[in-house]
Amino acid sequence: MAFICYSFRCDNKPYSLQPNSLQPKIPMTIDETLTYDFAAIETKWQSEWQNKATFKVSEDQSLPKYYLLEMFPYPSGRIHMGHVRNYTIGDVIARYKRMKGFNVLHPMGWDAFGLPAENAAIKHNTHPAKWTLENIAYMKNQLRRMGFSYDWDREVATCNSDYYRWEQQFFIDLYNKGLVYRKMTTVNWCEPCQTVLANEQVIEGACWRCDHKVMPREMNGWFFKITDYADELLAELDNMPGWPDKVLTMQRHWIGKSVGASIDFAIENSSKRLPIFTTRPDTIFGATFMSIAPEHPLLDELCRGTAQEEQVRTFVEETRNAKQRANYEDVLDKAGVFTGSYCLNPFTNERLPIYAANFVLMEYGTGAVMAVPAHDQRDYEFACKYGLAIKPVIQPESGELPSNAAYEGPGALIDSAEFSGIDNEAAKKAITAKAAAKGFGKAQTTFRLRDWGISRQRYWGAPIPMLTCEACGIQPVASADLPVLLPTDVQFDQSGKSPLHTMESFFSTTCPRCGGRARRETDTMDTFVESSWYYARYTSPRFQGGMVDMAAANYWLPVDQYIGGVEHAILHLLYSRFFTKAMRDVGYLTIDEPFTNLLTQGMVIKDGTKMSKSKGNVVDPDTLVKQYGADTVRLFGLFAAPPERDLEWNDQGVEGSSRFLSKLYRFVAANSSNKQTEATPETTLDGESRLLQRKTHQTIQKFSTDIENNFHFNTCISSVMELMNVLTTQDQAHPSVVRFAIDTVIKLLYPMVPHICAELWRMTGHSESLDTMAWPAFDPEAAKEDELTIVIQICGKVRSRLQVPVGTSEEQLKEMALADERVEKYLGQGPIRKIIVVKDKLVNIVV
């Protein structure tokens, strides 16, 4: 093939061809036709994709479907490198799956409700809707500029009433099913955000959004009964091989199932009973006292009139203050106080003093714990501090009981009446059974998971479709009255308090049941409610008959591949799983789980830490795209690290990617006259032609394997770089082989860098669209090596190498190895003990 050489000079005069070996193999140019003008190319193809609606999809029963989804962004103003990485990974998969013959759903939308909009509105004296919509317009343009292949016809913005009205309907559906309830309880309050947070939104004791310490507060709020699904949410995790173990583990832990028993202890001189939950009913004969939470509702009654009453009240007050002061990491020293009352162990009738203890949590179990200091470390420490009895009832199989700690391991029961001698696991069942038979206990499973509190005291969210009638009490809004529109004519004050709370035109309404005066709920829903079902809405985003059109949902769902940050391992991913199950039970969906495969991509970091404005290490995608083009930015993000790992941003690395694309462009452009040649390789080839042909097929194989194997795009790209290195140096190869190699490179790289590939595809004379091209297949025969390098080891150390034809027998290899000069040199001393031959790999001679 001929190489055209131009110099890259300001005067633009080509220099003459030089015959020496230093002659550039790749032409350099600023000639208009050969310059990689990424800006023009990218704009051109983006317009074409948009004008031709290339990525618009519909339900086509004749094709296998593939639903690819990336976590939709919050329209904060501009996209950041994390978005770019997330969406690039997704786009590669979407384009790749299309080439593999799938009908690919690849939608995009906006998680558009939320606090930043409201705060920005207060600060700039504008409206959250305006701020949000402007951000969406800007960011959408940024995404277009990246060349992502979305079906924009399915775009969804959750702040649109067309979206949230169905969420309100669903809220009512859940209310009617008893899966929504209202209660007064201690909630997590974030003062700067002026709102309540769900447990999942409290990270290390602080607000997930503003990082401010969360304080307890007594409040009324609406709850989703996610705990009704705790068992299913947990059990299904065992059946989700497409999710990373890390996420499965985190969810298991969060749901936190404990199997045990609840047992009622009678209170002395009272008709009331004190129920406890324990995972160790086998140790009940070792209970020597009772611990209850300072917030326990019976505490007041237990201490009233006793000598200890004053002390108890002081203790409760002090504990509350200490908890408020404490930091997340602090474990308070165990402390407690005798209440003055006793309860009775139902198995022994022993009197157990009841203590209020600061380490007992009211939110878990029953808020009361039977204390077995011999077999629980916390109780042990407490007993030591207050001089309470320690009574061992489990004997370890071997060895003695520890003298200065609780023994929490297995063993046989001792001093436990008729259960003595029984293995403790068997005793758990036997003791629970007896308690149940006698009517003072039962087997019980307790979860760590709490119900999801979704009331938010802010404005910019979906109104909760409930009201309180003066006569009928709490009522859902009538379906016919939906949506409950979020009013737009509102005035904000600097405090952040929601204008809805004082807006009579909004909250003043009538009861759908009796027509009397009623007050609307003025809290709005947690924005995580919107993101818990958007993936379902994308299947039929304009459907006016409900949340989803079931036919479309049945075709597309579940999501085949979901991609997003691991920070949502619990929050969003747990809520979405719950929503899918609840939607199924209401009758909107038929699936059990929303996301078959989950890819949690790593963070984009720079200088060792996550990019953030406060650290001043952010890289702006716009600047990069302007400087290098979208394809280069995409390529670098894919090449620098595998998707699940953190990506260290490196400006010089971006240069490298840019260089590679320029080189590719120049090379293909220089060879684009090679149009007439058939793109099929000839059957018998030799020399450089054979070498290039083999490398091409090997690259298809390697690339296809790596993309299927956890989307390891970084090694995919290196394999194409290797092919390019061969392609640009083997200038004696037959034009048809070169042509085939070039076509292959373009097809392989297309999902990653679609603009340049589309351009080169056309430049090389193809009339069909690359967007609908099939993924290249490789010929295993053509990929086969003729010769192999066999390593010769002596005692495991590499001493020599042999070039042999493929298929050389083990015997031959052995002979050749022993005949090798370099081997002889090493075999001077000692007899050969053994020779290990690994076919096509190595010969190891042990002396």
Added chain:
RNA sequence: GCGAGAGUGGUGAAAUUGGUAGACGCACUGGACUUAGGAUCCAGCCCACGUGAGUGGUUGGGGGUUCGACUCCCCCCUCUCGCACCA
């Protein structure tokens, strides 16, 4: 404290079932072409010794299994993430 994951050149990272450690990049060094080079091309590039051929060492540290270990087992160190007295 409990749970999960990770430690490989100057650097980002590669290494089928245990079988040539460091592919592919970046940075760096030398050279070519140049008025110039931040473009492009050629070459070198794990460490130590040696002009060289070569020799020895090297995947956080220490042991083990094996003909052979980045890979498997045990102990230790460091880092990251999740959980936070869950009875």
